[in-house]
Amino acid sequence: xxxxxxxxxxxxxxxxxxxxxxxxxxxxxxxxxxxxxxxxxxxxxxxxxxxxxxxxxxxxxxxxxxxxxxxxxxxxxxxxxxxxxxxxxxxxxxxxxxxxxxxxxxxxxxxxxxxxxxxxxxxxxxxxxxxxxxxxxxxxxxxxxxxxxxxxxxxxxxxxxxxxxxxxxxxxxxxxxxxxxxxxxxxxxxxxxxxxxxxxxxxxxxxxxxxxxxxxxxxxxxxxxxxxxxxxxxxxxxxxxxxxxxxxxxxxxxxxxxxxxxxxxxxxxxxxxxxxxxxxxxxxxxxxxxxxxxxxxxxxxxxxxxxxxxxxxxxxxxxxxxxxxxxxxxxxxxxxxxxxxxxxxxxxxxxx
Amino acid sequence: xxxxxxxxxxxxxxxxxxxxxxxxxxxxxxxxxxxxxxxxxxxxxxxxxxxxxxxxxxxxxxxxxxxxxxxxxxxxxxxxxxxxxxxxxxxxxxxxxxxxxxxxxxxxxxxxxxxxxxxxxxxxxxxxxxxxxxxxxxxxxxxxxxxxxxxxxxxxxxxxxxxxxxxxxxxxxxxxxxxxxxxxxxxxxxxxxxxxxxxxxxxxxxxxxxxxxxxxxxxxxxxxxxxxxxxxxxxxxxxxxxxxxxxxxxxxxxxxxxxxxxxxxxxxxxxxxxxxxxxxxxxxxxxxxxxxxxxxxxxxxxxxxxxxxxxxxxxxxxxxxxxxxxxxxxxxxxxxxxxxxxxxxxxxxxxxxxxxxxxxxxxxxxxxxxxxxxxxxxx
Numbered sequence: 001x002x003x004x005x006x007x008x009x010x011x012x013x014x015x016x017x018x019x020x021x022x023x024x025x026x027x028x029x030x031x032x033x034x035x036x037x038x039x040x041x042x043x044x045x046x047x048x049x050x051x052x053x054x055x056x057x058x059x060x061x062x063x064x065x066x067x068x069x070x071x072x073x074x075x076x077x078x079x080x081x082x083x084x085x086x087x088x089x090x091x092x093x094x095x096x097x098x099x100x101x102x103x104x105x106x107x108x109x110x111x112x113x114x115x116x117x118x119x120x121x122x123x124x125x126x127x128x129x130x131x132x133x134x135x136x137x138x139x140x141x142x143x144x145x146x147x148x149x150x151x152x153x154x155x156x157x158x159x160x161x162x163x164x165x166x167x168x169x170x171x172x173x174x175x176x177x178x179x180x181x182x183x184x185x186x187x188x189x190x191x192x193x194x195x196x197x198x199x200x201x202x203x204x205x206x207x208x209x210x211x212x213x214x215x216x217x218x219x220x221x222x223x224x225x226x227x228x229x230x231x232x233x234x235x236x237x238x239x240x241x242x243x244x245x246x247x248x249x250x251x252x253x254x255x256x257x258x259x260x261x262x263x264x265x266x267x268x269x270x271x272x273x274x275x276x277x278x279x280x281x282x283x284x285x286x287x288x289x290x291x292x293x294x295x296x297x298x299x300x301x302x303x304x305x306x307x308x309x310x311x312x313x314x315x316x317x318x319x320x321x322x323x324x325x326x327x328x329x330x331x332x333x334x335x336x337x338x339x340x341x342x343x344x345x346x347x348x349x350x351x352x
Numbered sequence: 353x354x355x356x357x358x359x360x361x362x363x364x365x366x367x368x369x370x371x372x373x374x375x376x377x378x379x380x381x382x383x384x385x386x387x388x389x390x391x392x393x394x395x396x397x398x399x400x401x402x403x404x405x406x407x408x409x410x411x412x413x414x415x416x417x418x419x420x421x422x423x424x425x426x427x428x429x430x431x432x433x434x435x436x437x438x439x440x441x442x443x444x445x446x447x448x449x450x451x452x453x454x455x456x457x458x459x460x461x462x463x464x465x466x467x468x469x470x471x472x473x474x475x476x477x478x479x480x481x482x483x484x485x486x487x488x489x490x491x492x493x494x495x496x497x498x499x500x501x502x503x504x505x506x507x508x509x510x511x512x513x514x515x516x517x518x519x520x521x522x523x524x525x526x527x528x529x530x531x532x533x534x535x536x537x538x539x540x541x542x543x544x545x546x547x548x549x550x551x552x553x554x555x556x557x558x559x560x561x562x563x564x565x566x567x568x569x570x571x572x573x574x575x576x577x578x579x580x581x582x583x584x585x586x587x588x589x590x591x592x593x594x595x596x597x598x599x600x601x602x603x604x605x606x607x608x609x610x611x612x613x614x615x616x617x618x619x620x621x622x623x624x625x626x627x628x629x630x631x632x633x634x635x636x637x638x639x640x641x642x643x644x645x646x647x648x649x650x651x652x653x654x655x656x657x658x659x660x661x662x663x664x665x666x667x668x669x670x671x672x673x674x675x676x677x678x679x680x681x682x683x684x685x686x687x688x689x690x691x692x693x694x695x696x697x698x699x700x701x702x703x704x705x706x707x708x709x710x711x712x713x714x715x716x717x718x719x720x721x722x723x724x725x726x727x728x729x730x731x
Contacts (some may be wrong), residue, residue: 260364270353276471280399334365335582336399340717344699345448345458 009123017117024111024145030199037121039142047103053138056104062163067094071156079193080208084126084182085287087156087218089213090237092134096215097233097289099160099170099222105131107141107158112151123154136160161216167227174231175252179320182291184217184305185210185313187241188269192281196272207268212287215339217310220289224304225226229297235289239343242281244290245328255323258330259341263316279325282343293322355654356608360398368587369403376594382408384593385683386551389711391418396720398583408590411683412713414529414638415553417494418445419681419705419712422637423669425522426451428659429491432520433457433465436662439483442491443474443498444469445709450702454670464639473505480509480517489658491520496564497555499647500620503627504654508647520658521649524634527564528645533682534572539599543729547683549593552578552588554608561616565604572601577639580608584684635668675683677704680713687714693719 012032019187022029037045046054071087086106107127107349111120131138138158189210196205214235222232232252236244241263245256265273273280287310293301293334298316305311327342376382386392392412395401402412412418426449431438442459447458460534461467462531466486473490480488492502502519509517517641523543537547552565565576575596579589589607598602606612627650634646649657657666671677675697676690686692687706698701699715706714 060630126647138396267353270356274356332397332399332583333360334364334398334403335362335369338397338399338403338581338720340700344715 003119019111019115032318041124043093044137045334065100065162076130081211083128086122087158088130091158095160095162100164102162105159109143110155113148172251175292177322181318183313184289186264188280188283190286192272204224210287217308225297229294232292240282242340245345249326255321256328258318259331270344338349359584385411385413387413387415388553393711396716414681416711418709422635430460437487438487439466439470441470458711493522496559503623518658518661523647549575550577551589557612569602570596577605639677675704677706687717
């Protein structure tokens with residue numbers, strides 16, 4: 001009598017195996033990859049439904065927030081994180097910056113032929129642990145494989161859905177002259193940590209990426225003040241603090257006056273920037289937020305931020321001004337003034 | 353940060369500002385040129401101009417390495433990458449310098465050219481060793497500061513008998529450029545501008561020392577104060593220049609004693625002289641042809657000279673008709689005097705070279721100082 005065979009005679013070789021085109025063909029091997037790598041790591045009741053989409057409960061009377069983000073980064077692994085936790089935290093933060101509570105995530109993977117399964121496993125495990133830590137399940141997903149040379153190891157697209165009660169909205173267009181500009185911590189950590197591993201630039205450093213999900217910090221801030229006191233929340237990722245503040249100034253039709261000496265920067269980050277001729281104001285962050293708030297709520301908010309592990313170094317870095325030119329300006333450390341402009345192109349080290 | 357914060361101290365800056373204010377004679381107008389882009393950048397980034405009295409004016413000189421690189425030279429590099437299919441390596445600042453036909457290195461890269469940003473010519477050398485089947489060319493630009501590393505790379509390539517590495521040498525020299533500006537300043541009807549003194553280069557002077565400037569003081573009776581790149585360095589140098597002018601002195605003074613000696617870095621000078629010799633003439637963007645102002649690779653090392661290796665010829669390309677980069681680089685005009693400034697010429701779409709690098713006077717003014725004088729609306 002024949003005993004029924006297991007679906008897959010041999011498990012995936014997660015130590016030495018590599019992604020090949022068959023993993024993306026949609027057949028048995030695709031299914032095995034999904035089951036042994038993705039489902040095993042992300043396991044939750046919605047994913048277990050096993051459909052192409054997830055059936056989710058709706059909450060009556062609440063508004064929905066949705067955000068999506070494509071993650072490409074080289075190198076895939078860097079001090080303090082990897083593309084996996086970045087893809088989870090980045091999207092959670094986009095949802096949180098609208099003052100919403102994130103509930104669900106989706107994840108799509110574009111894998112390049114030749115990617116080590118061990119690297120993929122490491123990335124997926126990192127995503128699972130970030131999602132788990134944040135308390136937000138990855139409920140649906142997709143995988144495609146592209147030929148070698150058409151990708152950079154792995155690209156990850158994540159979408160987040162969150163809910164928000166009725167009330168005043170938080171958004172980039174709500175900054176008002178007189179508002180305080182709060183920053184949750186040091187700037188430039190993520191960008192410099194990634195740069196430290198770039199080809200031809202490798203330098204030893206203790207700097208780690210600040211990648212983190214900020215929704216619990218946002219929740220603590222919302223709980224600390226009356227509804228409507230927080231006008232804008234945004235995470236200064238690509239383009240850095242300078243670009244984020246310019247985006248807000250443009251959306252809200254206001255200017256800003258910052259104080260250079262108030263902006264917290266780790267000495268290691270400052271030193272690396274000095275050495276490379278980069279301006280930390282333009283370097284990416286992945287676990288910081290800017291809050292533009294009613295001035296009379298600033299003290300209470302700073303207290304709430306400092307009480308949260310992700311806001312220990314929170315500080316007020318300046319104020320919103322009335323300015324039809326929408327310039328972000330700064331009182332410099334030596335006592336002069338300058339414009340803090342948009343980032344132009346990629347930040348390039350100066351040679352002189 | 354140690355050795356940096358001390359030179360950005362607010363209180364010391366206020367003291368220096370008060371001293372400059374107190375010692376600058378109200379009846380007099382002081383016009384000083386900071387030659388170096390590093391100083392231009394520091395003045396703009398830290399808002400140093402705010403701390404100076406009205407009658408002390410800084411003129412931004414031509415010491416930004418990418419700003420003075422003529423279009424024809426970038427065209428040569430693009431030809432190498434697109435037509436000769438070499439792996440072209442260069443410093444990041446050069447990537448956006450506008451070239452002919454709406455191209456730049458970054459746009460040529462988008463067309464499929466293999467262009468790599470490196471932080472040192474030795475990284476380019478490494479790429480050549482790792483890719484023996486490819487021709488690797490390093491586009492070498494910059495003043496005396498970046499020349500010794502290029503020389504070292506060529507020397508190492510020669511020692512290892514590398515067959516696939518060469519350098520497109522665009523290195524230029526500081527003293528002839530200052531001399532050129534001073535010669536023009538002596539003939540105001542030819543667009544010269546009166547300059548009362550120079551803030552001398554920081555890093556360049558670390559290499560060449562203060563000795564080469566002594567001629568300017570002797571021949572042109574102009575004071576030079578060599579200064580570091582920190583805001584307090586610049587302010588201290590300005591104070592020293594004000595004092596020299598007031599006392600009728602024209603001397604070479606060194607504010608940057610923590611790094612600059614009279615004779616400079618002789619080891620760097622030796623390797624430079626071993627590999628390079630003088631070009632008869634070289635076109636500077638903004639200044640035009642300047643005699644004996646640039647370096648070429650000595651014939652003993654000609655296999656490492658990309659110009660000879662690929663038989664490249666230089667074709668000069670005129671600037672946009674309305675572009676004032678030339679006058680701005682000579683200190684005759686300010687960025688805001690240019691019709692293109694902030695309208696069709698912006699850091700995203702530079703028409704002229706001064707808008708390309710943050711050390712260029714136009715880009716520095718656009719990015720750091722716009723609020724003072726132009727009613728443009730931010731995007």
